[in-house]
Amino acid sequence: MRRYIYNGKILSLAIEDEHWEIVEHKDAVALLVKDPERGVLFVEQYRPAIGRRTLEIPAGLIEPNESPEEAARRELAEEAQLGGRLEKLAEFYTSPGFTDEKLYLFRVHEPQPASGTPDDDEDLTIVWRDPAAVLAAANRGETAISASTLAGILFALEQ
Amino acid sequence: MRRYIYNGKILSLAIEDEHWEIVEHKDAVALLVKDPERGVLFVEQYRPAIGRRTLEIPAGLIEPNESPEEAARRELAEEAQLGGRLEKLAEFYTSPGFTDEKLYLFRVHEPQPASGTPDDDEDLTIVWRDPAAVLAAANRGETAISASTLAGILFALEQ
Numbered sequence: 001m002r003r004y005i006y007n008g009k010i011l012s013l014a015i016e017d018e019h020w021e022i023v024e025h026k027d028a029v030a031l032l033v034k035d036p037e038r039g040v041l042f043v044e045q046y047r048p049a050i051g052r053r054t055l056e057i058p059a060g061l062i063e064p065n066e067s068p069e070e071a072a073r074r075e076l077a078e079e080a081q082l083g084g085r086l087e088k089l090a091e092f093y094t095s096p097g098f099t100d101e102k103l104y105l106f107r108v109h110e111p112q113p114a115s116g117t118p119d120d121d122e123d124l125t126i127v128w129r130d131p132a133a134v135l136a137a138a139n140r141g142e143t144a145i146s147a148s149t150l151a152g153i154l155f156a157l158e159q
Numbered sequence: 160m161r162r163y164i165y166n167g168k169i170l171s172l173a174i175e176d177e178h179w180e181i182v183e184h185k186d187a188v189a190l191l192v193k194d195p196e197r198g199v200l201f202v203e204q205y206r207p208a209i210g211r212r213t214l215e216i217p218a219g220l221i222e223p224n225e226s227p228e229e230a231a232r233r234e235l236a237e238e239a240q241l242g243g244r245l246e247k248l249a250e251f252y253t254s255p256g257f258t259d260e261k262l263y264l265f266r267v268h269e270p271q272p273a274s275g276t277p278d279d280d281e282d283l284t285i286v287w288r289d290p291a292a293v294l295a296a297a298n299r300g301e302t303a304i305s306a307s308t309l310a311g312i313l314f315a316l317e318q
Contacts, residue, residue: 005165006172008180011257013165013172020207021167023182025257047255048179054255061256091298092309094254095262096206096213097220098170098184101254103306139250147262147306150251154313 010061011099025101029072030059030148032089032155033082033108038128040156042149043079045124054144055127055134057152059103068104076108077116080126084108089155094147103148107155131156169220170258184260188231189218189307191248191314192241192267197287199315201308202238204283213303214286214293216311218262227263235267236275239285243267248314253306262307266314290315 002014002022012024033041042055060075062068069086076082090105118124131153137143138150145153161173161181171183192200201214219234221227228245235241249264277283290312296302297309304312 011180011182013182016207021170022208023170023172023258025254028254028256047252048175049181049257050252050255050259050261054252056255059256088298090294090309091300092304092306093206093209093213094306095184095187095258095260096209096215096303096305097187097218098208099182099254099258100209102209103254135249139247141250144255145251146255147251147253147310150249150310151306151313154310154317158313158317 021098023099025099026061027068027102027104028059028061028148029068029075029104029106030057030152031072031076031106031108032057032152033080033084033111034156034159035128039130040128040134040152041080042127042129042134043124044127047144050144052144054146055129056146056149059146059148069106072104072106074116077114078118079116079124081114081116082108082111083114084111090151092151105148105151105155180257182258184258185220186227186261186263187218187220188227188234188263188265189216189311190231190235190265190267191216191311192239192243192270193315193318194287198289199287199293199311200239201286201288201293202283203286206303209303211303213305214288215305215308218305218307228265231263231265233275236273237277238275238283240273240275241267241270242273243270249310251310264307264310264314
């Protein structure tokens with residue numbers, strides 16, 4: 001039995017069986033865009049939850065009635081003004097010990113310009129970086145990355 | 160300014176600047192144990208947050224006054240009754256859009272028996288699996304994996 005403590009915009013908090021603290025969260029998508037010369041496409045942005053700027057591959061929440069592919073296509077256009085052919089690389093739960101958030105990671109093949117505008121509350125900078133250098137900087141604690149970004153980097157390095 | 164709505168055992172919920180829904184969560188560790196013949200060591204367990212059983216590499220929360228390495232060593236002994244030499248493979252935020260949870264992923268070299276007992280509220284089964292097969296099953300939606308498990312699988316496949 002889930003007893004709800006909070007119902008919000010992007011998440012709800014519940015206690016299950018008076019024991020487990022559970023955060024219900026919308027599912028999300030993340031996108032790997034790789035270029036043979038420029039490296040991997042990252043978004044630099046400030047994340048209030050951690051009080052730091054992060055380097056993340058483009059990502060966003062899946063809206064109601066959207067498929068993961070549709071959300072991926074929309075986010076890619078909004079955040080990076082790009083489109084392309086999508087290939088699903090992985091699906092996983094970000095942290096199933098406390099949240100049901102599920103993430104779908106796509107690779108974008110043959111990226112090409114597309115029109116889109118970031119959300120009002122997003123202050124994003126697009127940068128291309130060498131994925132091995134970002135991983136090394138993250139492991140020195142200098143750069144903050146997300147789980148989907150780590151997965152994207154590892155797929156980029158093996159392909 | 161963070162206004163707190165809930166303060167719990169493993170997480171707290173706050174609203175920052177009356178806009179951002181933020182879950183403060185303990186940091187965590189995860190461990191990659193790889194064997195040339197048996198594959199990768201996974202823990203099979205039921206996760207109330209997603210209502211499913213998962214296949215995850217051994218993982219757990221970092222307790223107060225514990226370093227990531229100390230937590231990794233303790234979790235490895237508790238969940239898998241193993242010890243060994245630890246190498247940090249990655250550190251990342253699980254989902255920095257809403258939570259400050261940070262995860263430290265270690266590889267265990269030269270694993271050897273160690274004594275330890277799982278927590279009372281954990282119902283764990285240890286299994287060895289081929290990492291490529293687990294990734295394929297996860298992508299078909301048949302197996303639920305975590306972000307740290309995906310990262311562990313990708314490191315196992317490249318090494």
